[in-house]
Amino acid sequence: MNPEATTNPAERLRDYGLRVTAQRRAILSAFGAPEAGHLSADEIHASVSAELPELARATVYNTLNEFVRAGLLRRIDGFGSALFDRNVDLGHHHFHCLGCGGLFDVRPTGAAAVSLSDPGFEVERTEIVFRGRCSECATA
DSSP states (O other), X not given: OOGGGOOOHHHHHHHTTOOOOHHHHHHHHTTOSGXXXXXXXXXXXXXXXXXXXXXXXXXXXXHHHHHHHHTSSEEEOSSSSOEEESOOOTTOEEEEETTTOOEEEEOOTTGGGOOOOXXXXXOOOOOOEEEEOOHHHHHO
């Protein structure tokens, strides 16, 4: 079964070989809404603590790191706090709007052909971040 095919948090956790707990279900559910986008650990903690007030911030950080190791989430660094993305497809990259601060998933053409001409480096993964103004900020 494709783990991306199900939206049920408990099933997705099981598909990734993780034990189902209330905390893990709630943290994963924070990414359930299409508008959830890229979330920081603090945003997730604020969202989930309404449902689970006893949830410790450390539990959120540990769980997010476990989800990244399992391949369930992708960690994005370089924006102050680390952001977490449910889109783990390495074919997508990001656009950071300098106006509103938004971070958007994009699929640039030619990204697969990017390489280094400098000898001695072994590239394992390419992550491209475009910076500029999103359509809303560009027209404002």
